[in-house]
Amino acid sequence: MTITLDAVEGLPEIQPGDDVAALVTRHAGSVRSGDVVVVAQKVVSKAEGRLRDLSTVSASPRARRLAKHLAQDPRFVQLVLDESVRIVRQDRILIVETPHGFICANAGVDRSNVDGADVVTLLPLDPDGSARALRNRIGEIGGADVAVIISDTFGRPWRIGQVNAALGVFGMAAVVDHRGEPDDFGTPLQSTLIAVADEIAAATGLVMGKARRVPAVVVRGIDGVDGRSGSGRELIRPPELDLFR
Amino acid sequence: MTITLDAVEGLPEIQPGDDVAALVTRHAGSVRSGDVVVVAQKVVSKAEGRLRDLSTVSASPRARRLAKHLAQDPRFVQLVLDESVRIVRQDRILIVETPHGFICANAGVDRSNVDGADVVTLLPLDPDGSARALRNRIGEIGGADVAVIISDTFGRPWRIGQVNAALGVFGMAAVVDHRGEPDDFGTPLQSTLIAVADEIAAATGLVMGKARRVPAVVVRGIDGVDGRSGSGRELIRPPELDLFR
Numbered sequence: 001m002t003i004t005l006d007a008v009e010g011l012p013e014i015q016p017g018d019d020v021a022a023l024v025t026r027h028a029g030s031v032r033s034g035d036v037v038v039v040a041q042k043v044v045s046k047a048e049g050r051l052r053d054l055s056t057v058s059a060s061p062r063a064r065r066l067a068k069h070l071a072q073d074p075r076f077v078q079l080v081l082d083e084s085v086r087i088v089r090q091d092r093i094l095i096v097e098t099p100h101g102f103i104c105a106n107a108g109v110d111r112s113n114v115d116g117a118d119v120v121t122l123l124p125l126d127p128d129g130s131a132r133a134l135r136n137r138i139g140e141i142g143g144a145d146v147a148v149i150i151s152d153t154f155g156r157p158w159r160i161g162q163v164n165a166a167l168g169v170f171g172m173a174a175v176v177d178h179r180g181e182p183d184d185f186g187t188p189l190q191s192t193l194i195a196v197a198d199e200i201a202a203a204t205g206l207v208m209g210k211a212r213r214v215p216a217v218v219v220r221g222i223d224g225v226d227g228r229s230g231s232g233r234e235l236i237r238p239p240e241l242d243l244f245r
Numbered sequence: 246m247t248i249t250l251d252a253v254e255g256l257p258e259i260q261p262g263d264d265v266a267a268l269v270t271r272h273a274g275s276v277r278s279g280d281v282v283v284v285a286q287k288v289v290s291k292a293e294g295r296l297r298d299l300s301t302v303s304a305s306p307r308a309r310r311l312a313k314h315l316a317q318d319p320r321f322v323q324l325v326l327d328e329s330v331r332i333v334r335q336d337r338i339l340i341v342e343t344p345h346g347f348i349c350a351n352a353g354v355d356r357s358n359v360d361g362a363d364v365v366t367l368l369p370l371d372p373d374g375s376a377r378a379l380r381n382r383i384g385e386i387g388g389a390d391v392a393v394i395i396s397d398t399f400g401r402p403w404r405i406g407q408v409n410a411a412l413g414v415f416g417m418a419a420v421v422d423h424r425g426e427p428d429d430f431g432t433p434l435q436s437t438l439i440a441v442a443d444e445i446a447a448a449t450g451l452v453m454g455k456a457r458r459v460p461a462v463v464v465r466g467i468d469g470v471d472g473r474s475g476s477g478r479e480l481i482r483p484p485e486l487d488l489f490r
């Protein structure tokens with residue numbers, strides 16, 4: 001079994017309204033049915049106009065208090081609060097729950113790789129919808145029946161460093177359940193839910209880097225691309241099953 | 246930029262004392278300098294004799310109390326306590342800190358894919374040492390200057406499903422620090438430590454599966470294989486920087 005990851009390079013800077021599926025299809029070596037196309041959140045957000053200029057944001061007293069405590073820009077903190085339903089931790093950094101249910105630093109509001117000192121990107125409003133739209137548009141353009149994952153880099157408790165994770169998924173199951181299947185010795189596997197979409201996203205982090213302009217990666221050799229199932233919500237642990245909220 | 250992941254298949258069941266490096270080298274299509282060879286903890290533990298038979302374990306009163314609370318085998322719980330320095334959570338499942346500093350379920354004590362109903366594997370005592378020994382032995386056998394990662398599947402807070410993570414690393418930096426480097430627009434990146442070894446391990450989870458006999462994966466196309474640096478300890482967040490212990 002072989003899996004390959006191919007960087008999609010040479011894309012121009014993405015503007016609101018750009019056809020990301022067309023740009024990815026054109027700049028990819030090839031996109032075939034069964035491939036998984038992973039697209040960085042940053043370009044999806046830019047194409048969807050999920051950009052804010054900090055100079056247009058006025059900070060509330062609450063954002064100013066938090067910003068002082070965290071030594072951050074109050075306008076940035078205001079946007080983080082606007083993009084959050086709950087603060088999980090506020091110590092050195094804001095770790096929040098987003099309306100999607102993601103728990104991440106700064107609600108995914110990000111200053112990096114954006115043109116303009118005061119411009120930030122916000123997470124897509126509906127990452128599954130973004131993945132589905134990209135999947136369908138890639139099919140329209142080139143006929144390939146693919147899965148699409150929208151990825152972003154997340155930090156983790158307990159471990160140093162960020163890894164790419166899957167925000168939106170369409171065209172394959174995000175999680176595969178092996179519970180009850182026999183292992184090599186016939187013993188039923190007990191707790192084996194594999195976060196396949198997160199593993200794929202993490203793999204593409206190796207190709208995307210951070211200071212390289214690789215907004216998409218074509219992953220070939222993945223089982224289970226069906227073109228119709230899947231959601232990034234499968235990867236979100238329900239609060240009642242989460243010991244670390 | 247292209248990265249490939251090749252499953253190493255067809256290995257026999259590993260016995261204590263087996264030369265895993267020789268078996269992997271023989272069963273891999275090819276192993277070249279610059280490759281990263283990821284080996285599943287399970288086979289490293291078996292080769293290193295890190296196996297216990299539950300029938301030889303007697304549970305302490307504490308283990309019996311915990312086992313009752315968790316509805317688990319008291320002897321299994323005893324082994325988890327023996328392999329732990331601290332319990333982080335004890336609610337449905339034991340999440341502990343191991344002597345290495347890993348925070349994981351059941352201290353990595355695992356019943357799956359082991360021959361014998363009562364036999365379990367324990368994590369390697371020194372995963373970096375295991376990685377270094379495998380790396381050196383692969384070089385001795387075939388002359389290839391590789392990096393080695395010992396991986397295991399870990400659950401995560403907040404997100405459903407397990408992903409493969411790096412326990413031991415030798416021959417490449419486990420974490421790459423991009424802080425201060427310019428992004429595409431010249432703005433210095435702020436918080437960009439990338440957990441490269443975890444991303445590689447996660448990628449190999451796609452090939453290893455859980456009920457397939459793929460104990461190793463050869464990863465080609467990774468930058469930064471130097472054959473001498475690296476440690477899984479780079480990936481462990483120091484307690485004073487961890488908001489979720």
